[in-house]
Structures are given as C-alpha cells and as structure tokens.
Amino acid sequence: MTDSDKQNKKxxxxxxVGMGPGTESMMTQQASRALDQADxxxxxxxxxxxxxxxxxxxxxxxxxxxxxxxxCRLCFEEAAKGSDxxxxxxxxxxxxxxxxxxxxxxxxxxxxxxMKTAYEIKIDVVPGITAAxxxxxxxxxxxxxxxxxxxxxxxxxxxxxIEKRLRAAAEGDFAIALYNPSSRKRHDYLMKxxxxxxxxxxxxxxxxxxxxxxxxxxxxxxxxxxxLRSAEVDMxxxxxxxxxxxxxxxxxxxxxxxxxxKRRQL
Numbered sequence: 001m002t003d004s005d006k007q008n009k010k011x012x013x014x015x016x017v018g019m020g021p022g023t024e025s026m027m028t029q030q031a032s033r034a035l036d037q038a039d040x041x042x043x044x045x046x047x048x049x050x051x052x053x054x055x056x057x058x059x060x061x062x063x064x065x066x067x068x069x070x071x072c073r074l075c076f077e078e079a080a081k082g083s084d085x086x087x088x089x090x091x092x093x094x095x096x097x098x099x100x101x102x103x104x105x106x107x108x109x110x111x112x113x114x115m116k117t118a119y120e121i122k123i124d125v126v127p128g129i130t131a132a133x134x135x136x137x138x139x140x141x142x143x144x145x146x147x148x149x150x151x152x153x154x155x156x157x158x159x160x161x162i163e164k165r166l167r168a169a170a171e172g173d174f175a176i177a178l179y180n181p182s183s184r185k186r187h188d189y190l191m192k193x194x195x196x197x198x199x200x201x202x203x204x205x206x207x208x209x210x211x212x213x214x215x216x217x218x219x220x221x222x223x224x225x226x227x228l229r230s231a232e233v234d235m236x237x238x239x240x241x242x243x244x245x246x247x248x249x250x251x252x253x254x255x256x257x258x259x260x261x262k263r264r265q266l
Contacts, residue, residue: 012079012121016099018092018128021214022050026129034126038086040078042071047088050215068098072105079121092130096151096179099125132177135210135238138220140252142208142240143175147255152189153180166193170200175246175255178239181209190239194229197241201225206242208253209233222248 015034020026035041035055041048045062061078063071071087078085089097102123136143148169154162169176176197181190197205203226210220211234223231225241233239246255 012082012084013124014075014079014085014087014102014121015124015126016087016089016093016097016102017126018094018097018130019047019050019088019090020092020129021131021134022047022090023214024052024054026134026214028126028128031126031128034124035086035088037084039083041086041088042074042078043088044071044090047090051088068101069105072098072102075102076105076109076121089128091134092128093125094127095130095132095149099123129214131179131213131238134213135177135220135240138210138213138218139208139222139240140249140254142206142242142246142253142255143177144255144257145175145243145245146172147175147177147243148172149177149179151179152182152186152193154186154189162193163196166196167199170197173243175243176241178241180235181233181237181239183235190231190233191229194225198225198229201241201244205244206246206248206253207240208248209237209239211237213238222251222253 015038017031017034019031024032035051038058040059040061041055042061045064048060048062061074075085075087087098087102091097093099106121106123132143132149150162150165150169151157152162178190178193203224205225206222207225207228208220208222209228209231210218212218221231228239228241240253242253242255246253
C-alpha cells in the first residue's frame with residue numbers, strides 16, 4: 001500500500017451506544033445519530049430486534065447471549081477494515097454494558113500484537129438511560145438521594161462479594177437499585193438479598209420493582225421489604241429498595257432529599 005493509499009484509506013471507529021430500554025422514544029438523540037452514521041451495527045440478537053425498521057438498511061452482525069467477547073472481536077475486525085461500527089447495549093453502555101470490555105480487549109490485542117491497528121481504532125461511548133433511571137421514573141422518586149446500583153448476578157462476580165456490597169449499602173442507608181434480581185438458575189437470589197438487607201433494615205422499608213421498563217407489558221409494584229422477599233421477578237425486572245426515609249405515597253415511592261425539612265427550619 002502506497003503512502004497515498006494509506007492517507008486515503010478510511011480509518012474505522014467503534015461507537016458503543018447505550019440504547020436505553022430499546023424503544024426509539026427513550027433513546028437519546030446522540031445515540032440515534034450514532035446509529036444513523038454507522039456502517040455496521042453489532043449487538044445481542046434481542047437488542048437488535050428492538051431497533052425495529054428504522055435501521056434496516058444497516059448491516060447487522062449478531063451473537064447470542066454470553067458471546068460478549070465475540071461481539072467485541074467483530075467490532076474490531078470491522079473497524080480495522082475501515083467501517084464505522086456501532087455496538088449497541090441495553091440501558092447505558094458503561095453500566096453493566098460492553099464499554100469496558102472493548103477497552104480491555106483493545107489492550108489485549110495491542111499487547112499480543114494480534115491486531116496491530118487496535119490502538120489506532122477510536123472508541124467512543126454514547127450514554128443511554130439505564131434501568132435505575134428509567135425504572136425510578138416509573139415508580140416516582142425512589143433514588144432522589146444518595147443511592148447505589150448492585151447486580152445480583154454472580155456469573156462474573158462472586159456471591160460473597162455481592163453479599164458484602166449489600167451489607168455495606170444497608171449500613172450506609174443508601175437507596176438501592178438491584179439489577180439481574182433473578183433467573184432460572186438464581187430463582188432465590190432476591191430472597192437471599194432481602195434476608196441480608198433485613199439484618200439492618202426494618203421489614204416495613206418501602207420498596208418497589210418494575211418489569212419490562214419502557215417496553216410492552218411494563219408494570220410496577222410498590223411493597224415493603226418483607227413483601228419483596230417473596231416477590232416473583234425475572235431478568236427483565238429492576239428492583240428498588242428505599243432508604244430509611246423512603247415512603248410510599250399514592251402508590252409511588254418517594255425518597256426525600258431534605259428540601260421540606262430545610263424549608264421548615266427557615
């Protein structure tokens with residue numbers, strides 16, 4: 001390849017796109033623009049199906065669940081050819097998404113010399129609405145003060161560490177958003193998490209959960225921590241545990257920031 005050819009060769013790039021719940025109305029303009037500009041869109045089959053017909057003129061590359069590294073490899077291979085690649089993630093790309101894996105794999109490729117152009121490929125991250133935000137909006141205002149997000153999936157994180165984080169969150173009186181609360185193999189994990197939280201929190205602690213956020217069949221429930229312990233949830237459910245000040249009012253969750261108390265003191 002001549003120097004002129006090298007200058008004219010298009011440099012591919014990868015944009016990791018958080019698509020929110022998946023519907024176009026809950027996708028940011030930046031995310032939609034990134035998908036419009038992409039030559040290739042890579043993602044988990046279910047997420048690509050959620051995009052509908054708007055991007056049907058794009059080339060789609062899909063993988064099944066638990067093939068995350070293969071998805072990332074497809075992104076680098078296509079970008080190395082000069083394509084603009086969009087990797088789609090549900091929610092936010094940097095919150096339990098694919099952003100970190102892409103950066104890690106670029107490091108590995110460069111260190112091993114497997115893909116010499118890896119560090120030349122630009123990676124951009126486009127944020128999306130994560131389930132903690134979209135689910136909180138459905139429930140009212142459960143995360144209106146300090147909060148944390150914890151995944152109950154022990155596929156990549158030891159359960160012992162998840163337990164430690166749950167206890168720390170309860171001790172710190174954080175409002176909590178729980179991702180991946182249950183699956184076929186982990187049907188009792190939410191119950192186990194509630195038992196840990198009940199070591200510190202009162203049984204009447206205000207809680208709630210939302211299923212199918214922003215999608216067909218969306219529904220939400222408010223309940224106490226004791227009631228949450230026996231709730232039937234799935235991988236499409238996000239669970240919210242209030243802090244000691246959270247209350248249920250009019251069927252919605254409210255975690256006060258403290259404005260009312262401050263006003264009363266004036």
